[in-house]
Amino acid sequence: MSSVENELENIVQEQEQQEEKKTRIDFKMVTFSLAGRDYGIDIMKVKEISKASNFTIVPNTPPYVEGVHNLRGEIISIINLRKMFHLTFDEKRKEEAVDILILRLEDNIIGMIVDSVDNVVGIDSSTIQPRHPLFADINMKYINGVVEVNKKLYVILDVERVFGMEEESLESKAIVSEAAPPAGTMKKQETVTGAELEFDFIKETLATFKKFYISDLNEDWAHKRLSEWRKIRKTQKKGVQLESIEDAESFLEEFYSTYSNMLWGEEYKKQVEALLKDTKKSALNVWCPNCGKGYDAYAIAAILRLRFPKQRVKVWASDHELLNISAAPNLVLPVQSVPQYFIEAQFVQKTESGYQFVKSIKDIILFEYHDILHGTPLPELDIILARDVLSFYNPALQEKLLEQFHEKITDKGILIIGTHEKLKKAGFIEMKSGNLIAYRNEKD
C-alpha cells in the first residue's frame, strides 16, 4: 500500500470517528458550582451569563428573591439559589458583583445567582443517570439526572420545576389525588370485611363532619380508637357509626395531643427540653402553623427563652381562624392553669381577670392571621411545632405540607407533631424523649 493511500485511509477513519463523536453529543449544558458541588443546566434554557451587583430590592417577595436587575432595558428577577435551597450563604455586600445565569423559561426570564459559572459541556443524553439522593444538597424533585463528564459528577437541574413550583396550586393537586383513589378502593372491595367497611365508614364521616382525614399519619391511632369506640358505644346502646358532628367530636376527643389548648405542664416541658441541643446560632426561628389560641407558641417561646437566654428567639404563630388568632396576643389564663415555670420566670403577671403574659414573652411571638395553604414566606426554621395540624388536611395536602416542612426546617432541625400522629416519611428521623416522639429533619 502506498503512503498516499495509507494517509487517505487514515483521514477517512478520522472523519468517521469524528462523525460518530458528533452524533454522540446531543445535549449541551452550562455548568456551575454551588456549595462545592457541580450542577448543569440545559443550554437551551440559558439566555446568557453575566456578572452584576446592586440589585433593586422589591418588597413582598420571598426571602430568596434578591431583587430585580435591569438587563439592557429588560427587568428580570434575581434569585439566590443558595437561599432558595436553604444552603448556607454569606451575606455579600450589595456592590459586590456576583455570577448570574440568566435563564429563559417558558413564560419569563429569571436571573439565578450561583457561586461560579464554569463552562459548557456537551454530553450524550443517554449517559444521564437517574437522580440519586446522595448526589445533591437540594431537593430531589428539582433534579433531572446525574451525569459524569471527565471524572466529574454533574447534577442536572430541572429549572422549569425549580421556578415553576410556586404556581402549582395545592388545590388542583388535591382534587386530582382525591379523584384518583377509586381504582384502589375497587380492588380492596373484593376482600372487604365487615370491620374494614366500618373503618372506611368512620373515615368518611370524620372527613365530612370534622374535616379530619385518616391517613398513614394517624391510622394506628384510628384503629385503636375504633376498637375502644365499639365498646363505649355498646355500653351506650348505640351503633358504631358516627351520625352527627357531636358523635364525630366525641370520637376525636381522644385524638388531641397532651396539653392541647393549654400551656404545657412541667413533664412535657422537660421532654421538649431534652430534644434541644446546644447551639452556637445567634437566632432561633420557630413556626407554629395553625396555633389556635397560641398556647403552644407561648410554651415553646418560654422554654426557648429559658434554655437559650442569650440567643434571639423568634416564634411565628399563625391560624386561619380569625376568632382564635385574634384572642392569642391578649390571652388571659385562669390562675390554676398556669404552670409553675411560667410564674417563676415571671413570664406572666397577675391581673384582675387572671394571668396575662408579659411583654418580654409576647415580643418573641408574632401572631398572624394566615392560611398555610397560601404558602408561607419564612426564613429557615429550627423548629416547627405542628401538633394536631396535619390530620385536618386531606392526604394530598398532608403530603404537600410535609414537603414544605422538610424544605423549611434546617438540616437537623426538629418537627413536633401531635401525640397521636406518626410520620412514616423519608427525610424525617424519629427521636424519642419520654413519651414524646419528635422528628429530626435530614436534608438529602
Add this chain to the structure above:
Amino acid sequence: MRVEYINPFVEAAFNILTEVLKTEVKRGELYLKSSSMPVLGITAIVGLAGDVEGRVLFDMAENTALEVASAMNGEKIEKNDELTKATITELANMITAQAVTKLHEIGFQFDLTPPAIFTGNNMEVTDVAIEALIVPIQTTFGKIEINVAIREKK
C-alpha cells in the same frame, strides 16, 4: 397578616364610612385570599411602609363610587369625573390614615404613600407570595371591599 393590624383597619373603615356616608354600614365576614381576584371597577390604592411593607386597596363598582362621591360632596354626581376620583382618593386616605393612627397608638410605625386611583373594566389584582385580608363592607350604596396585604419587614 399580623393580627394586631386587623382591627385598626376594620374599625377605621367602619367609623369613617358611617361618618361620611351618613347611611347604614355593615361589616361582612373577613377572609384571606391569595389568588387573583376581580376588581369591581374603581380602585384606590395606598401604599404602606415603615415597620411593614404592603398596600391597601379600596375597591367598588362605578355606581357605588358615584353614590359615595355624591354623598360626600352633598350634590348629585352623575359621571365619573375628576371630582369623583378626588373624592374616592380622599376617602381612601381618610380610612388608611385613621387606621395608621390607631396602629401608632399601639406602637407600630407606618408611613403612607400618596393614594392612586385605577378605573376600568375586567381588571384583576394578584398578590404574589403574600395573602390579602379582605374586609367586605356593605352600604346602602353597594359593596366596598377593602383589601389589605401587608407583612413584616425582614
